[in-house]
Amino acid sequence: MSHHDIDIDKTVRTYMMVFAALIVGTILTVGASYIHLPTGPAIALALLIASAKGSLVVLFFMHLIDEKKFIYWLMGLAVVFFIFELTVPLITEMNNIDLGS
């Protein structure tokens, strides 16, 4: 995002809305942990809320929503390798995973 084409008042209002959403998301994260869900759904719910919060930070605080294509390609590549990094150990440990308890 170039400094010259910013509607800063609108941007600041967006920051405040994101701030409120992050606070609510954090309270939800803690609240969800008191529901005592089985391990699988508990992990899924916690990571879902964390992903939503993380997306808000990346899109609005880090301005990714207004970035150039070059940054999208760069971070897209990083995300692909990130998923690869997480998937490989999961595949190798598939036999040990028990999320039902």
Added chain:
Amino acid sequence: MSMAIPYTVEPRPDTGLNNVKIGIWLFLASEVMLFGGLFAGYIILRVGSTDWQPGSAFGLSVPLAFTNTLVLITSSVTMVMAWASLIRKDFSKYRLYMGITVLCGLGFMVIKYIEYTSKFSHGYYPSTHIFLALYFTLTGLHGIHVIAGMGYNAYLWGPGAKMWETAPEQFTNRVEASGLFWHFVDLVWIFLFPVLYLL
């Protein structure tokens, strides 16, 4: 003869971005890989362990971690407000918001210090259990990032702020790049909090 570093303010014709922004995003891409590897380590050790214990078994404090999450989120907002103040050419507001950001970073580390000393006083070390090895590695590396970000933000609040008088646009870019790093540190904590304290 002095040589100016190219494209610190004006965008490169090929990417449409200045080098500061490309540099910091490239660095963040490498950071995604670094923390990705550690999260992968967490997964493989958690599902492979025959004696897995959650954080609550070692007395990890959810209220303290919750407070730390709020502190980091607040610091992210003050960081973007510091940058927005420079866009508005309001330097005194910039100083205020950047000062709060640095203090929030300090507050985060003080809480982390309280947590660490509490664990040590109970005889909990990285070698005690696989969970604690992961806890100290992940939070320790994250803490180093907080200290680094705090240090650079303190520089931009203090001596580094002189650049505002001579090259305001370049200074604004520096604050934006530092902000990108700081938000990344916040982003990592957003995932560390549930993974280590709640699951």
